[in-house]
Amino acid sequence: MYRSIFFKRLHLRQIKNECLVQLLESKNRIVNDIHYKVRCISISAVYNKKRKSPEEKAVENLGRRVIRYSKGGTEVVGIWRNMTVLDVANVLKKDVEHVFKTLEFADKNSDTVYTRDTVIHNPQIVREIVKISGCRFKLVPRPDEVVEEKENKDAVPAPPAPPEALRPRPPVVCVMGHVDHGKTTLLDALRNTSVVDQEFGGITQHIGAFEVRLRSGETVTFLDTPGHAAFSAMRARGAGATDVVVLVVAADDGVMEQTIESVRMAREADVPILVAINKIDKPGVDIQRTLRSLAQHGVVCEALGGDVQAVQVSALKKLHLDTLVEALTLQAQLMELKADPGGYVEGVVLEAQLDPRVGKQATVLVQRGTLRKGCILVAGNGWAKVRMLQSADGRPVLEAPPSSPVSVLGWRELPAAGDTVLEVDSEKRANEVMKWRHSQSMKEKQEEDSEAISEATHRAQYREALAHKRALGRMRLRPDGPRQKLIKEDTHPxxxxxxxxxxxxxxxxxxxxxxxxxxxxxxxxxxxxxxxxxxxxxxxxxxxxxxxxxxxxxxxxxxxxxxxxxxxxxxxxxxxxxxxxxxxxxxxxxxxIPKRQEEELIGEANVLQQFQVTEGRKKVPVAGCRCVRGSLSRAALYRVLRGADVVFQGKLASMKHLKEEVNTIKRDMECGLRFDDPAFEVQPGDTVICYKLVDASDQTGWDPGF
Missing domain, CATH: 3.40.50.10050 (Translation initiation factor IF- 2, domain 3)
Known part of the structure; x- marks a missing residue:
């Protein structure tokens, strides 16, 4: 027994000496060794259920001091989730054996057998290893993930389909033209509805997308765009998503502002134009004048030797609509419109709205693929898992082939009109696309903000303000008075x-x-x-x-x-x-707009002569006048003109008729006027103007363009 105690004390003394030597050589090595020995002593003491000897307590206290010192290390290393043993060794710039040794204390309660490639799933173990090694940590992304984040994770359209996968599709026709030229009435006549009665003010307020089955059995998708000047963006979207543009021109009005704009948009979208000359039933219309006006803007119709079809119709009387339908069908056959009904869905958002009954919904024109319930769509900053499809008349449909406009329900975030609709594999992929687009938008915003901050004008203003501040000195910049007086409210209307x-x-x-x-x-x-x-x-x-x-x-x-x-x-x-x-x-x-004050003329008088009147012990000048226009008021303002010059402007001190003080002098009456400036003297022939200031309201000159 005494022999074992002797050897134990000898062993502890050797441990203490080794610890002191290692502390001088390497801090990290001391941390590991002392930590190991302290744990061994503690485990041994618990196992033997004996009180610790003074030597054991000394070693343990020394170890605690060294470990406590190690936690305050200055070197910071980056760690991330699911690091391997080799990753930890690399960030610590140690060998793998060092990590194995620290794992004996950091993960003492686990039976895991660690190798070089073992993944440490518990992040707390990695943190303990870093602390034991005398370093501090910070969370960083995985190095291989940094490269992946730079890759484009956005959803992109699929490559063009092979020719054998293409199938004929119905044409998409956009009806455009000036406001009140009969676009919606023409569509009503084609599909036997009365949408125009539902439009407020008789003008279309948004894009109406619907399918029309013609008498020939063919289906045509029509887009009715608003003709008002405010909806130019809607017309641009309609022209960009269609195959044929029907340009409606009223025979009585001819070519108007929105007509010219519609022609320009159709040219930019490279879409063929078919002209429908409407309202031919009105008396006194000049068809040739309308055709010549179109030719002046680059739309040369067949009647004038051009290649643009022009059909004369009356949407209200339903005249010659069959001819217009035949022209549309012929144009569509010449274009040989085809699309791939299989594969991923592609389309465009025509409209987006928030319905209080059904929630977020968007009108989507399918351009490729077949849209069905359950599809995962991304469009702009919104995505959806389709839970319902509705046609233009509100009927639920099971699927939407190419060229079909449908209302899609199930949007998590509402897209914007004009956004491209793309189908993705899963909700996980949709969230990835949304995250990527959000990060890109934030980067663009940061770039715009940095450009605005770095403008030369701002730098020049800052330098000028800084120079002014230095010129005044610090003490002169200290304002006087309470701080509340220094706070200036923005009183600009x-x-x-x-x-x-x-x-x-x-x-x-x-x-x-x-x-x-x-x-x-x-x-x-x-x-x-x-x-x-x-x-x-x-x-x-x-x-x-x-x-x-x-x-x-x-x-x-x-x-x-x-x-x-x-x-x-x-x-x-x-x-x-x-x-x-x-x-x-x-x-x-x-x-x-702040009101401004205007002068309102009350009366006018001529100076006949100046008198000197005694008031008290002083003599004051009094102007003898005759009112020649309007009337003179005692409380009004006065201006005295001598030729073209203004010699006095102010108020009266007294107004008398004969010897009585009065408040008003009527026309053709004589009076005595004493001005509030006693030093001012009038001359015969001067003109006295009596006026008052009234508030006048201004109107804004803002012209939005219609």
Whole structure:
């Protein structure tokens, strides 16, 4: 027994000496060895259930001090999840044996047999290894993942299908033209409906996409685009997604502004044009004048020797519609329109809206593949797992082949009108695409912000301000007075608006109009918030916080919210015609323009002679005058003209008729006027103008272009 105690003490003494030597040689090696010996001593003490000897306590305290010192290391290494033993050794710049030795303490309760390629799934073990090794850690991405993040993870269209996979598809026809030229009425006549009666103000407010089955049995997809000047973006989308453009021109009006714009968009999209000359039933129309006007803008019809078909129709009387349908069918046959009904779905978003009954939905025109329930779609910053497909008349459909417009339900995030629709394999892939697109948009925003910050004008202003600051000195920059007086409120008149619309295209058109406002020096126009759908409580909270006006276009405001808005004095303007909404915005801007004061002439008098009147012990000059126009008021303002020069401008001190003080002098009456400047003297022949200042309201000169 005494022999074992002797050898144990001798062994502990040797351990202590070795620890001191190793501490001088290498901090990391001491950490590992002492940690190991301390654990061994602790395990031995627990196993033997004996109290620790003074030598054991000394070694353990020394080990704790060294380990505590090691946790405060200055070297920082990067770690990541699921590191292997070799990865840990590489980041620590140690050999693998060092990691094996530290694992005996960091993972003492596990039976795992570690090798060079063993993955350490528990991140806490890796952190303990780093701490024991005398380093600090930071979380970094896996080195091989950094390269992968730079790769493009966006969804892209599939390569063109082989010719043997192509099948004939119906043509997509876009009806374009000037407002009130009969585009929607023509489509009503083709499909025997009355959509035009449902359009507010008689104009189309958004893209209407639907299929029409002709008498010949063929199916044609029609897109009815708005002709109003505000919806140029919608017309551009319609021209870019179609095969044939039907240009509707009224025979009585001829070529108008939106007609020319539609021709330009069709040319840019490289889409053939078919002209429909409408309203031929009206008396006194000149068809040849319309054809010549079209020829002046590059649309030469067959009647004038060109290659563009022109059909004379009357949408209201349903005249010559068969001829128009035949021309469309012939044009489609010449183009040999084909698409691949198999493979991944590709399309374009025509409209997007938030329906309070069914939620987020978007009208998608399928261009390739067959859209079915359960497909995973990505479009812009939104993605969807299709849970329902509806046709233009609201009927549920099972599938949508190429050239079919359908309403898609199941969007997690609502896309924007004009976004390209692509099908992906799974929801995981859709989330990956959304993450990639979000990161790219953030990078673009950062680049734009950095460019704005680094502009030379800002740098010049900063240098000028810095030079001015240095010239004044630090003490002179210290302002006087309380701090509250230094806070300057922004008193510039501002109109803040919130825009809510029925579809994304309508909101887009309204925002495009608001961007044309250019009188910010008089009244600022700030867009606080915009969105698709009905007015929500969140909109009212934002409007109350920013003192904004809510403009709801083709959407409703629930009665409960209307009562709450009225209670909190939150203005909500409901409109269903876009030019009326713009007129309302102009009225709100005009109401916020600061009023200016104008001079309103009250009367005029001629100076006959100057008198000296004694008041007290002083003599004051009094102008003897005769009123020759209007009347003179005692409380009004006066201006004295001597020839073309203004010699006095101010108020009266006294107005008398004969010897009585009066307040008013009528026309052809004589009076005595004493001005408030006692040193001013009039001369015979001077003209006295009596006037007052009145507030005058200005109107905004903003012209949105229609």
């Amino acid at each position: 501002t109109l803040r608006v919130i825009v809510k619309g029925d579809v994304d295209g309508s909101v887009e058109a309204i925002l495009d109009i608001l961007e044309t406002y250019d009188e910010h020096d008089r009244v600022r126009l700030d867009l606080v918030h915009y969105g698709v759908g009905h007015v929500t409580p969140n909109d009212l909270e934002i409007a109350q916080a920013f003192n904004a006006v809510v403009y709801a276009f083709n959407v409703e405001c629930p009665p409960t919210l209307s009562v709450e808005a009225k209670k909190n004095n939150i203005p909500i303007k409901l409109h269903n015609v876009i030019y009326r909404l713009v007129d309302d915005v102009k009225e709100e801007i005009s109401a916020r």
